[in-house]
Amino acid sequence: MHPNDRPLLAAAHQGDTSAVRGALAACAHVESRDDEGRTPLLPAARADRVDVAELLIAAGADPNARDTAGDTPWLAPGLTGSMPMLRALLPAGPDLSLTNRFGGTSLIPAAERGHVAYVRAVLRETGTGVDHVNRLGWTALLEAVILGDGGRAHQDTVELLITAGADPLFADHDGTTPLQHASRRGRDAIAGLPAATTRRVSAR
Incomplete structure (x- = not known):
């Protein structure tokens, strides 16, 4: 050394x-x-x-x-949601396929925490797989619904993921879909997002 x-x-x-x-x-x-x-x-x-x-x-x-x-350094902003750090790291050519100890890409913890701006940027600018499954059997959409608080940030996160092509019927290891998880938790605003998002996209 x-x-x-x-x-x-x-x-x-x-x-x-x-x-x-x-x-x-x-x-x-x-x-x-x-x-x-x-x-x-x-x-x-x-x-x-x-x-x-x-x-x-x-x-x-x-x-x-x-x-x-x-x-890894690239995975850190997925936890913090830092856009300035995202902008600093992207030019360094990070491997976007790298996963954390739970088998998730940076998108998954960001969705869990409701880091809306970070989720939006990663989806638009990096091509990170929206339906990547971690070792728990959860996608970013499942984590946003299961571990999120159902508030505005997580509603916006869910809408971003669905608009980007996340499958709202992709079930976890127990066969429960994100929509079913949302309904069971009484999060009607999230449970109704797939249909509302589909209508908006179709109207464009």
């Missing part, structure tokens, strides 16, 4: 832009790893330190570098 690798890792964890710049100038390895296998870009992405991430990416940081838990 280069003497400046640990300072670079510490600076990235702390979001210290000046210290990151100094460590890189002192020839620290941009792909150095901490005890959990994290490169400097991963904590920067998780903490939404776009300034730090941009410095690291300019130095050649890999958006696909996995830590020991299987997480």
Whole structure:
């Protein structure tokens, strides 16, 4: 390990832009790893330190570098919903097919959390598969319905997914569809979205 690798890792964890710049100038390895296998870009992405991430990416940081838990910098904005971090990472050429420890692409946790702007951008700009199934047997649509709170953000997320071609009849391992999950939870606004969305699309 280069003497400046640990300072670079510490600076990235702390979001210290000046210290990151100094460590890189002192020839620290941009792909150095901490005890959990994290490169400097991963904590920067998780903490939404776009300034730090941009410095690291300019130095050649890999958006696909996995830590020991299987997480990557590209997957982080799916959890946070950060559009600035999405914009910083996309030019670095992330592998959009990479999945997290649960077997989900970045779209699935974003849908679960109701990150509407992030979901919209990923669907429009990356070609990520809308009906990808994770290890739980859930698609982004199933996660948005099952784990979402049924509020406006999750309603908008569900509508975006259906408009993008998500199958509202794609059932989980128990044979329950997103519509059935929504009905059972009393989320009538979500349960009625497929028909309403279909009418709007047909009218265009």
